[in-house]
Amino acid sequence: MELWDFENLADGRAPRVVLGVDGGSTSTLCVCVNANSSKESPKVIGRAVAGCSNRNSVGDELANAALELALAGALKNAGVPRSSVQAVCVGISGVDTRDDEERMLSWLRQLFPRTSHIFAYNDAVAALASGTLGKLHGCVLVVGTGTIAYGFTSDGRKTRCSGYGPLLGDQGSGFAIASQALASVTRAHDGRGPPTALSGAILKHLHLKHVDDLISWAYTDSSWARVAALVPVVKACAAAGDFAAQEALNFAVQELSLSVNSVVTRLGLAGEDGKKPFPLVLVGGVLEKNDSFDLVSAIVHCVCASFPGVEAIRPQVEPAVGAALLALRQSSVATCNGDMSAAEV
Amino acid sequence: MELWDFENLADGRAPRVVLGVDGGSTSTLCVCVNANSSKESPKVIGRAVAGCSNRNSVGDELANAALELALAGALKNAGVPRSSVQAVCVGISGVDTRDDEERMLSWLRQLFPRTSHIFAYNDAVAALASGTLGKLHGCVLVVGTGTIAYGFTSDGRKTRCSGYGPLLGDQGSGFAIASQALASVTRAHDGRGPPTALSGAILKHLHLKHVDDLISWAYTDSSWARVAALVPVVKACAAAGDFAAQEALNFAVQELSLSVNSVVTRLGLAGEDGKKPFPLVLVGGVLEKNDSFDLVSAIVHCVCASFPGVEAIRPQVEPAVGAALLALRQSSVATCNGDMSAAEV
Numbered sequence: 001m002e003l004w005d006f007e008n009l010a011d012g013r014a015p016r017v018v019l020g021v022d023g024g025s026t027s028t029l030c031v032c033v034n035a036n037s038s039k040e041s042p043k044v045i046g047r048a049v050a051g052c053s054n055r056n057s058v059g060d061e062l063a064n065a066a067l068e069l070a071l072a073g074a075l076k077n078a079g080v081p082r083s084s085v086q087a088v089c090v091g092i093s094g095v096d097t098r099d100d101e102e103r104m105l106s107w108l109r110q111l112f113p114r115t116s117h118i119f120a121y122n123d124a125v126a127a128l129a130s131g132t133l134g135k136l137h138g139c140v141l142v143v144g145t146g147t148i149a150y151g152f153t154s155d156g157r158k159t160r161c162s163g164y165g166p167l168l169g170d171q172g173s174g175f176a177i178a179s180q181a182l183a184s185v186t187r188a189h190d191g192r193g194p195p196t197a198l199s200g201a202i203l204k205h206l207h208l209k210h211v212d213d214l215i216s217w218a219y220t221d222s223s224w225a226r227v228a229a230l231v232p233v234v235k236a237c238a239a240a241g242d243f244a245a246q247e248a249l250n251f252a253v254q255e256l257s258l259s260v261n262s263v264v265t266r267l268g269l270a271g272e273d274g275k276k277p278f279p280l281v282l283v284g285g286v287l288e289k290n291d292s293f294d295l296v297s298a299i300v301h302c303v304c305a306s307f308p309g310v311e312a313i314r315p316q317v318e319p320a321v322g323a324a325l326l327a328l329r330q331s332s333v334a335t336c337n338g339d340m341s342a343a344e345v
Numbered sequence: 346m347e348l349w350d351f352e353n354l355a356d357g358r359a360p361r362v363v364l365g366v367d368g369g370s371t372s373t374l375c376v377c378v379n380a381n382s383s384k385e386s387p388k389v390i391g392r393a394v395a396g397c398s399n400r401n402s403v404g405d406e407l408a409n410a411a412l413e414l415a416l417a418g419a420l421k422n423a424g425v426p427r428s429s430v431q432a433v434c435v436g437i438s439g440v441d442t443r444d445d446e447e448r449m450l451s452w453l454r455q456l457f458p459r460t461s462h463i464f465a466y467n468d469a470v471a472a473l474a475s476g477t478l479g480k481l482h483g484c485v486l487v488v489g490t491g492t493i494a495y496g497f498t499s500d501g502r503k504t505r506c507s508g509y510g511p512l513l514g515d516q517g518s519g520f521a522i523a524s525q526a527l528a529s530v531t532r533a534h535d536g537r538g539p540p541t542a543l544s545g546a547i548l549k550h551l552h553l554k555h556v557d558d559l560i561s562w563a564y565t566d567s568s569w570a571r572v573a574a575l576v577p578v579v580k581a582c583a584a585a586g587d588f589a590a591q592e593a594l595n596f597a598v599q600e601l602s603l604s605v606n607s608v609v610t611r612l613g614l615a616g617e618d619g620k621k622p623f624p625l626v627l628v629g630g631v632l633e634k635n636d637s638f639d640l641v642s643a644i645v646h647c648v649c650a651s652f653p654g655v656e657a658i659r660p661q662v663e664p665a666v667g668a669a670l671l672a673l674r675q676s677s678v679a680t681c682n683g684d685m686s687a688a689e690v
Binding site for chain 1: 536563
């Protein structure tokens with residue numbers, strides 16, 4: 001059965017829906033939300049997961065194939081044909097420039113010829129929307145394998161900071177934290193640096209016997225996510241008092257706060273006096289709450305020193321639902337104001 | 346025609362030879378040297394180049410295939426069959442542990458069943474030998490895409506420092522220098538750091554218009570060598586007075602000196618008072634002499650502060666010839682002392 005064949009069987013009385021997508025290098029999630037549900041409690045009636053939709057990782061063809069699979073899957077799951085889709089919002093990593101947005105929008109318009117409200121953003125925007133329930137205002141800090149800070153003003157200006165990936169210096173990212181920890185281990189092993197509890201802890205975690213074994217571990221599959229997955233070990237060592245681990249995390253806190261401050265400053269989110277309240281949405285695996293080291297509190301503390309109006313938010317819904325709420329809100333706004341493309345917002 | 350078929354046609358009066366190999370992730374060079382030539386002017390009578398022989402990059406099978414291609418090619422080129430090979434010495438990146446050495450030796454012994462002197466080392470050892478004309482004594486510092494410091498004492502002890510590759514913190518490597526420079530560019534672009542001349546220079550060098558274009562440049566082909574190839578741009582900016590470029594290179598100088606000092610200290614190469622002369626062989630693309638920034642002088646200056654007996658050597662022959670000279674010297678020593686395997690030296 002072909003991808004969209006289910007539409008022939010779809011119920012003619014299908015509800016109006018919006019689609020939200022959170023796409024990245026690991027996976028792509030699409031949710032189908034009833035367009036009549038409230039922003040506070042969005043009603044997800046279909047969802048589907050597909051593979052990597054970051055074109056920088058797998059190229060345009062595979063990325064778009066994964067995206068189409070997720071979109072079709074969520075609609076099929078909900079029993080809703082494309083003709084009932086009121087709006088689509090995709091947040092995808094690798095959509096970085098205006099050109100990237102335009103390419104994505106043009107591809108989506110072909111896939112949804114009858115949907116007038118289509119929006120394409122970086123996945124950080126979906127994460128922001130998950131904290132603000134679809135409103136494009138404030139700053140989001142995403143810290144997973146990579147890191148990015150993204151901000152929007154109520155009048156439609158936007159800016160971003162970091163998000164360049166490990167090769168271009170994503171300081172503060174999960175990869176950077178773990179990478180600095182691994183460097184401390186090799187330094188200690190060589191006698192180029194002081195001993196650190198990270199050595200024993202990381203080797204134990206990876207079931208390796210010797211520091212030299214790290215070489216074949218690292219280069220058998222040199223994915224950045226695999227390196228970043230060591231962050232919980234770094235946090236545990238830091239909590240137990242290890243200096244090198246604390247140093248890696250404190251450096252990350254400084255760098256991440258710097259990213260947020262740069263976005264807030266450039267957009268004037270905190271007003272002229274720097275004291276105006278603004279939302280700061282904090283998301284990503286590295287920022288997840290755990291007992292050993294609370295990165296979020298440390299970052300908010302740092303940002304607060306410059307911008308006391310900062311209102312930290314840990315989202316209660318997934319980024320994909322954030323994207324759907326954004327689609328819902330933007331399509332209502334667009335319908336009220338006449339048609340607007342995402343690029344003009 | 347099969348790889349070794351040429352042996353059927355080889356001259357029965359072929360000279361005795363030794364084979365030297367310098368193998369890495371980019372390519373593998375094998376030279377065939379007349380065993381009667383002097384160490385000061387080795388007579389290369391055959392040579393051949395093959396692809397990557399680093400098992401960490403391409404796996405055992407492809408790595409060994411490349412190595413066999415280079416070995417057979419150099420012998421065929423010289424018109425010499427395997428029965429005339431007195432000794433073989435391979436220096437290959439990715440041969441890091443005792444296990445790696447043993448695996449490589451066992452494979453080579455099957456390929457050269459009639460050759461009693463076979464040696465397998467990390468490629469840094471071939472580089473050392475290229476500066477010491479085959480003598481295993483002193484320290485070598487290799488700085489290319491990655492970096493490693495390796496040392497041997499006259500009585501056969503050895504140690505290494507760094508050489509873990511970019512994922513495990515090869516501070517001072519070409520990759521690390523360029524990576525730090527790229528991070529300065531993104532920091533400046535974001536307003537997270539001061540402006541730097543590196544921004545314009547790197548974009549111009551890569552024929553890119555905008556800092557955001559670096560993202561697709563970096564992840565279209567994320568090979569570490571491609572990043573490291575930016576080092577000459579960093580040197581030029583440093584020479585022109587750019588602070589961020591100077592900072593990246595000065596940090597590298599410190600880290601590389603630290604690697605050398607660690608090897609020298611651990612082996613006691615400079616004697617108890619730290620003043621005994623010892624050779625320091627300096628090789629690799631990043632250390633190549635050019636007009637803009639003399640990294641070698643800066644490193645030697647740093648090492649000299651701790652170990653005034655350091656004797657800096659820039660090799661006059663290739664690492665593969667160094668490996669051949671090492672094979673020649675070790676096989677003479679071994680013949681005098683009874684048979685010794687490389688692992689026991």
